[in-house]
Amino acid sequence: MTNKLKWLARYIGFWLVCFAVFRTTFLLFHFDGKSSVIEVLLGNIHALPLDISTACYAAALLLIIRFIIGFTSAKNSFNKIAQGYTALLLGIVALLNLIDINLYHVWQSKLNRLALSYAKYPDEIVASSGNGYSIGAIVLVICIYTALLYMYKKLFINHAIIVDKYSGYIVAFLISVTFVIVGIRGGLQKLPIDKSWAYYSNNNSLNNTSLNSAWNAIQLITVTDLDTNTYRYMPQAISDSVYSALHNDVGNTNEFKNIINAPKPNVLLLFWESCGADIIAPLGGEKNVAPKFTELCKEGILFTNFYSTGFRTDQGLVATLSGFPAQPLTRIIEEHSKFDKLPNLITSFKNNGYSANYYYGGRSTFANTSTYLKSAGIDKIVDEKQFEGLKRTLWGVYDSYLFDYLLKNMSTDKQPFFNIVATITSHEDFDADVTKHFTKGSESENGYRNTMHYTDSCIYNFIQRAKKTTWYANTIIVIVADHGHSLPLNRGFDEVALHHIPCLIIGGALSKNDKGKTNDNYGSHVALASTLLHQLKIDSKDYVYSKNLMNNTQTHFAYYAYDDGFGYVSAQEQSVFSHLQNKLIHTTHPQDSSTTLLRNKALLQKIMYDYTQLSAKIK
Template sequence: MKIFKKLGLAYLSFLAFWILVFDFQRILFSIHNYPKIADVSSLEWIQVFFHSIRIDLSTGSFLSAVPLLLISCFLCFNKKIFFTLFKAVMFIELVMVAMIHAGEINAYGEWNHKLTSRVFMHLSHPDEVFRTADYSMTLWFMVYFILEFTFGGLILQKFFRIGKFKIKNVPISSKIVLFLPILPLLLGFYFVLGRGGFQQIPLNIDSAYFSKKYVINDIAVNSPYFFGKSFLLYNRSNIGEFLSDYSESEINELLNDFLTYEKKHEHYILENTTPNLVFVILESWTSTVSSKLSGKPGVTEELDKLSEEGVLFTNLYATGSTSEIGNASIFSGYPALPEISISMQPFKHRKLKSINQSIASRGYTSGYLFSGDLKYGNINSYFTDHGFNRVQDESDFPEGLEKGKLNYYDEALFELFLEKLNKQEEPFLEGAFTGSTHSPYDFPGHNKEKWTGKETNFMNSVIYADQCLADFIEEAKQQDWYENTLFVIVADHGHASPYVTNPNDSEMYRIPLLLYGPALKDDAKGMIIDKVGSQADIAQTLMYQMKVDTGDDYPWSKDLLNPNVPEFALHATTRGFGWVTPKGKFTYHLDYQKYIVNTFEKEVLEQERKRCNALMQMVYEEYEDL
């Protein structure tokens, strides 16, 4: 009976150990990110610790399987090596769990979502992690890691003292006979707990969701479970398993308007078809920073002024949430799919066309300048592989300039960018990618009234960047090439703002797009385009205005100046996708197969979901063939 008692003690101790570790992490998370839960009642916060139990038991079961085998071997053979191995495995697991959560607890303030498999992309360049994080984030990572590891180590020592699991005066043969039936049974119980019970559909992330506040739901799901689910999806080579399987006739019926609409029109807004193209890619500028776009107090006074003399697109959406996805969408008219980053796969993205390639035959040269390191997200490779004549980043900036932790300040970027532009023969396509509005927001400062309240650092960085953009435009007006130039000012992706913090809300992905400059016809200046579209539509919109025959080069890009164009935007979210039309919007989560946000009327939702699925299926099938 001692054997059953001690083995049962070990079984229950493992589960109790992991539940305590996860609950300790929740407490630390709540303290560190208190501003995000300040409006949450104490009762709702306490409920987290009850609603989380099923997922905690599931995670604890998976983490406990190997340690249970090792401690069983110690109970049976009484060899210290098994207990040592058991402790080693537990400490390794504790290190991994603590690192995942210590990273998440810091990143959450910036990302507003839990740590996902996309971290592997960043970890391929470790210096990016440390440069993106400010010094306090690095310090807090170490503090939380040490706290969590120390807490777990103390509990481990208390629960699993070697003396508790020694069985004396029982022959090994008797132990083996008793272990043979009981150990598989206990492991079977772990398996049942791991899948959440005997029900047909296994446990999933939504099992812990109970609140209307996404932050509370995120706290309820322990970090290794969420991260593990993300990794399983990240590791799949066939995301198509999650997508629809419509026949060709079904797709043609669902997307008839997109596939057959009249492409030709006479709505031209350019003075001529060969303007200089100057792209300004704004890091993280979400539409809600602009009063003009959101109707709420904003911080882009200068951009709003420029929009009065340009063509402003008010319903444009980023295709994803990272810079490499945004750049590929802008220049190649390529949409985003869940968990897929085309720029990270050179063997595929090289088969896409880009704007500079479409206009190269007209004598255009092309360049791209970033104030940070372009190896992140394989952005350098993307632009180099697509034939940009000059791709430069922080390594090409002159020595002696002041810079932030992640990149040179926007004022330095625009100063160098202007020098580059002045040396180019016309016509040219040039792009500058800003960086001061990226965490850690260590911009040099500004003289305007500072933003106070939520997202203070980000909003103040936008004020600074907005002034830098205006100063650059003013300097550009003094140059000879300015008179035949079209500025394409657009964000790479959105960001949390004082008005939108939910990373699963399509509003987080709405971004500004402004066409500005003397290349515009006078009657186009001040125009507002409210058609729903995405970054992927910029390419075809520009190419049509320039009367470039693109053929089938941009199959997913729509001309947003076409009066006949169907209005929709597809975007990838964290672990899911979103769909926006004039009728509404929804975001859908792949893991727990539910709508996170939905504003479509019930009778419209089913049809819009089918249309979204059909488009994703088409994009994915082409992606597979690249």
């Protein structure tokens, strides 16, 4: 009996050592220096329950095989079987940790359902990861795998299955199985272990360090019901009432500032890839990265408190066109049965006599974008197929070629038009071959600044040339970032400042009295639908999450999603809620934390409730 129990204890102990080594490796790549040594070391304690659970998963099948072999004459074959099984499993664990090391570099999260939904686009994943960074991680993980496998062979080389009495052998097996089952579920408590057990700090990098990569992957595989609202904190009626109190504060819907000097202007919606407020001088950012945008601000209305609803391009696109907020771990653009039930600016404009066209220098099928646009009735999609042979990054052609094409072809687009253009050169990994104006920071920081500087000049040059066209005088142009970025200040994805982005309305159809002005109302991508449609006297009632930023009688705010969390921003406060920790990890008004926590939970629950109900909705 003791022989079998010792084997199980030693095998689980081996895996605990493996997980500790991989945890240290992850920390080596991603420690941000913001926490004390004690807080870092505490991660090992908080990691232990998930580590034990994962080790028990690893031991379960081998335990059964070992038990069966004990009744046969092939007892000596167990070592070879166990070695092959462990080598395979260790390889999978090493691969998962390698994926997480590289994924966190880009997304500041380990593998989740949102990231997994991009697995069908391997070229784009490689383009985002950073070759030098990936190679270093690959080499190190291979070395670790080799060393751990060698350690296993040394630990178990002389192990033999000894059966003195079958009764004792069976009892030992039953005890072992009981321990493994209890270990997998994390104890005898009512609810089994979950991801939140590893979360203990306000520092997201430490929480992700203590999260076992293999256990996290097991959860992704086994939990597949996307139409169950996992963000349920209270009766839905309470969530609805909190939401209504915020969103039904419509003020006087007819009392808003009209900034358009034309009855039916063309509208150009320009998404600037990865541009955060940290490099926009009029928003308090660095002064020399986007100097041309600063010049353009003198010709338009700058929204000073505008926030990204998510952190991926498709989230910003859907939030802008459909007025629906981003979700923490799901991507509505991948679910036709859901996004088909949402309103869309393309449809709204086309129903009012506009043509609608999309211009992009990359692959329009990426992230299901073309399907989403076609579902709304887009007339024309221009993508990388029109730019073959031109200079490009892994993501698409350089923005200068895109704007050349746009300027040439917009004159032939049926007017009035609603055109959407998305830049691409400033996409991570920021390795485009552009002029190196910035060289003093790290390679990634310099790459970010230099590609932003390049796209800044492309946008400015396009607008200067557009002013000479016949259509410009009857056009408004909305320049907005698709999302912010952690660079150049290496911000966390949960930080409010990371989601602060530029939004500027300019153009020949903009009222002269409004040029060079600012709008300080708080909003996000979601607000653009109501804001634009009110200006053009088009019905916006279907965009229930959207508020008119030009209406000063309303209460304005913005909220954003990140990895299993939610942020809220208004003129009165800022707060960030972590679902896994079930608490506010940041608030500017700690004295009101209970009220703030209730509101943030209610809003997140409402958004996800509406998300889950979309599939059943009749269009």
